[in-house]
Amino acid sequence: MPSSAETARVSAPLRSPWSHVAQAAAALAAGMGVGRFVYTPILPLMHARAGLSAGAGAHLATANYVGYLVGALAGILVPALVRSPALLRASLIALTVSLAAMPATHSTAVWIGLRLLAGVASAVIFVIAVSSLHSHLREHPAHLSGWAFGGVGGGIALSGLLVLALRSVADWRAAWWASAALTAILAIVSWRLRPEPAPAATAAPAGSAAGAPALRTRRRFGVLFASYTLEGIGYIVAGTFLVAAIGQSSPGWIGSGAWVLVGLAAVPSSALWARLGRRWSRPGLLLVALVVQAAGIALPALxxxxxxxxxxxxxFGATFIGVSTLALAAGAHLRFPRSVALLTAGYSVGQVLGPLAVTPLLRHGYHQALLLAALVVLTAAAAAAVLRIGYPHHGVVVRQGAPVRRPAPAEATADADGGDA
Structure with missing residues (x-):
C-alpha cells in the first residue's frame, strides 16, 4: 500500500508553474529590461540635456557591463549565492536605488559608479532568476522558461514607453526616476521568487570517452564559445546605441518608439526559438538568427x-534573446563541463569590449559603430556555420543513472533554454 506521504503527494493539487514564470519574468524585467537597458533610450536625452559626451556615454555603458561581468563571475565562483532569497531582494533594492540616484548629480565619475553597481545587481538578479527557472521548471515544457525570459523584452518595452511618454513633458531626470519606480513595482512582484534549492547528493556521472571524441568536443565548444563571445561584442553596440543612432536621422520620437518595438519583439522570441530548437539543428538556427540580427543592426546605418x-x-528584438537561448542549449548538448557558465562569461567579456571597440568611431556619429557591430555579428554567424559542420545531432542524456539516446534538438531544453540579455 502507498505510504501516507505518497498519498498526500498524489492528492495534493499541482501548483501552476505560471506563477513562478510570472515572478521570474518580473525579476528579469527589473534586472535586465530596465536595470541594464533603460540607459539606451535615456542616453539621447542625457546627450542633449545633461551635457554627456558620446565618449562619456560609452564609458557609462562599459561600467555597467563590467559590473555585470563581476556579478556573473560571483555567481559562478560562489554557487551558494544563487540560492539566497536575501541576496535577490538586496540586489533588487540596490538596483532601484542606483537608478533613482542617477539624477542627483552631474558627475560622470558618480554616474560610472552607479552604472557599475546597477550592473552587479542586474547580474545577480539574472543568475538567481535563471537558476530558479531551471530548477523549479525542469519537468515542465521548455516554452514556459522561454516566456519567463520574455520578461527581458517586457521590461525593455515598458521602460521604452515610459521614456517615450516623458521625453516631451519632462527631462532626463524624470526618465531615471520613472525607471526606478518601475523597477520597484517589478521588484514587489518578484519579491517572493523561490531561488534554486540546494543540490541533493548524487552519484558522479560516468566519465566521458577519452581521445578523439573528447578532442572533437573541445574543438566544437571552442567554436561555439568564439561565436557567442563575438555576439556579445556585436549585439551590445546595438543594445547601447541603437536609439541614439536612429535619432540622428529620424524624428525624435522614432528612436524611443523603436526601442519599444525591440522589447515587444523580444517578449515571445525566446519561447519561439526554444520551440524551433526542438525540431531543427540548433547551430543552423543560430546561424539564421545571427544573420538576421546583423541585418537588423546594419539597416539604420545604411x-x-x-x-x-x-x-x-x-x-534585433526578435533575435538577441533567441541567440542566447540557442547558444546555451547547444553548449549543454555538447556536454562540455560548466558550458553555461563559460559561455556566459565569454558573452559578458564581449559586452565589455563592444563599447570600448567602437568609442573611436563615435566622433563621427553612430553609423560606423553599427556597421562594425553588424560585421562582428556576421563573423559570429560564420563561426556558427563552422559549428554546424559535423555537429552531433544525437547525444546521450543521463536520467537517473541510465543513458538514453534521443535526437539532439530535444535535448538540454530543461537545462539551457534560457539566455543571458
Missing part, C-alpha cells in the same frame, strides 16, 4: 527613414 528604423528594431 538606410534612413522611419520604416528602416522600425524594421531594424523588430529584427
Amino acid at each position: 538606410i534612413d527613414g522611419v520604416a528602416a528604423a522600425l524594421l531594424s528594431a523588430v529584427l
Whole structure:
C-alpha cells in the first residue's frame, strides 16, 4: 500500500508553474529590461540635456557591463549565492536605488559608479532568476522558461514607453526616476521568487570517452564559445546605441518608439526559438538568427527613414534573446563541463569590449559603430556555420543513472533554454 506521504503527494493539487514564470519574468524585467537597458533610450536625452559626451556615454555603458561581468563571475565562483532569497531582494533594492540616484548629480565619475553597481545587481538578479527557472521548471515544457525570459523584452518595452511618454513633458531626470519606480513595482512582484534549492547528493556521472571524441568536443565548444563571445561584442553596440543612432536621422520620437518595438519583439522570441530548437539543428538556427540580427543592426546605418528604423528594431528584438537561448542549449548538448557558465562569461567579456571597440568611431556619429557591430555579428554567424559542420545531432542524456539516446534538438531544453540579455 502507498505510504501516507505518497498519498498526500498524489492528492495534493499541482501548483501552476505560471506563477513562478510570472515572478521570474518580473525579476528579469527589473534586472535586465530596465536595470541594464533603460540607459539606451535615456542616453539621447542625457546627450542633449545633461551635457554627456558620446565618449562619456560609452564609458557609462562599459561600467555597467563590467559590473555585470563581476556579478556573473560571483555567481559562478560562489554557487551558494544563487540560492539566497536575501541576496535577490538586496540586489533588487540596490538596483532601484542606483537608478533613482542617477539624477542627483552631474558627475560622470558618480554616474560610472552607479552604472557599475546597477550592473552587479542586474547580474545577480539574472543568475538567481535563471537558476530558479531551471530548477523549479525542469519537468515542465521548455516554452514556459522561454516566456519567463520574455520578461527581458517586457521590461525593455515598458521602460521604452515610459521614456517615450516623458521625453516631451519632462527631462532626463524624470526618465531615471520613472525607471526606478518601475523597477520597484517589478521588484514587489518578484519579491517572493523561490531561488534554486540546494543540490541533493548524487552519484558522479560516468566519465566521458577519452581521445578523439573528447578532442572533437573541445574543438566544437571552442567554436561555439568564439561565436557567442563575438555576439556579445556585436549585439551590445546595438543594445547601447541603437536609439541614439536612429535619432540622428529620424524624428525624435522614432528612436524611443523603436526601442519599444525591440522589447515587444523580444517578449515571445525566446519561447519561439526554444520551440524551433526542438525540431531543427540548433547551430543552423543560430546561424539564421545571427544573420538576421546583423541585418537588423546594419539597416539604420545604411538606410534612413522611419520604416528602416522600425524594421531594424523588430529584427534585433526578435533575435538577441533567441541567440542566447540557442547558444546555451547547444553548449549543454555538447556536454562540455560548466558550458553555461563559460559561455556566459565569454558573452559578458564581449559586452565589455563592444563599447570600448567602437568609442573611436563615435566622433563621427553612430553609423560606423553599427556597421562594425553588424560585421562582428556576421563573423559570429560564420563561426556558427563552422559549428554546424559535423555537429552531433544525437547525444546521450543521463536520467537517473541510465543513458538514453534521443535526437539532439530535444535535448538540454530543461537545462539551457534560457539566455543571458
